[in-house]
Amino acid sequence: xxxxxxxxxxxxxxxxxxxRKSPTPVFHKFIVFSEMxxxxxxxxxxxxxxxxxxxxxxDLCKSEIIAGRDELRTMTTIEEVKxxxxxxxxxxxxxxxxDLPTWQHVKFSIxxxxxxxxxxxxxxxxxxxxxxxxxxxxxDGTFLLENYINREYIDETRR
Numbered sequence: 626x627x628x629x630x631x632x633x634x635x636x637x638x639x640x641x642x643x644x645r646k647s648p649t650p651v652f653h654k655f656i657v658f659s660e661m662x663x664x665x666x667x668x669x670x671x672x673x674x675x676x677x678x679x680x681x682x683x684d685l686c687k688s689e690i691i692a693g694r695d696e697l698r699t700m701t702t703i704e705e706v707k708x709x710x711x712x713x714x715x716x717x718x719x720x721x722x723x724d725l726p727t728w729q730h731v732k733f734s735i736x737x738x739x740x741x742x743x744x745x746x747x748x749x750x751x752x753x754x755x756x757x758x759x760x761x762x763x764x765d766g767t768f769l770l771e772n773y774i775n776r777e778y779i780d781e782t783r784r
Contacts (some may be wrong), residue, residue, distance in 0.1 A: 629661045630733045632726045635688040639676035657682055658726035660733060670700050701725070706732050714768065721746040721758065731760065740764045753777050 634654045644651040653675045659666045659682055668683045670691070679697055680688040706728040707715050714735075718728055723746055734742040739762055748757030754776050761769040 627663055628737055629664070630658065630730060630737075631661065631685060632656055632658050632730055633685045635671075635680060635682060635686060637673040637676060637678055637680070638690060639673060639678065641675060656724065656726045657688075658729035658733075659685065670697055672697075672700060701729065703728050710735070717760070717768075717770065718746070723747075734762050735766075738762075738766075746770075 633656070635657055637653045637655065639653045640647075640650055641653050653673065655674050657669075657671050657680075659669065661667065666682065666684050668681060671680050671682055671688075672678070673680060679691040679700075681691055682688045703725055706725070710732060714731065718731060723731075727744065727746065730744050733739070734744065742762045744760045744762075746758045746760055748755055754774055756772065756774045759771050759773050761771065763769055
């Protein structure tokens with residue numbers, strides 16, 4: 626069985642305050658982490674980071690809201706993910722204030738020896754440049770933290 630993972634967006638029924646007066650509703654989307662076996666998502670439960678609605682994630686970018694539930698004590702937390710991780714990696718993820726899906730991605734990559742896996746820890750966009758830090762898992766079990774810069778522009782001469 627081939628185990629893989631993916632961070633992806635799911636949509637909630639809530640609307641962020643800045644979009645409440647919009648004529649067309651803009652529903653809140655948030656990032657979740659899913660593990661897969663043979664390209665089939667292992668179902669999991671997550672909380673919306675805006676309204677705390679419980680979602681059952683059953684496929685990439687697909688979830689259903691569990692009516693009448695606003696908490697589940699069985700959902701994964703960052704504190705649980707930290708268990709068994711080295712203090713170096715815990716300190717690094719804490720320093721960059723990584724979200725739960727990033728913690729889960731790092732732990733999955735460590736546990737499944739995903740050599741060469743690149744995990745974005747932080748990113749900022751300034752004008753046409755996106756810069757950030759990416760964590761790469763090396764073959765010997767150590768990690769490499771690198772800066773990256775992507776430049777995005779539209780070539781006006783090709784019109």
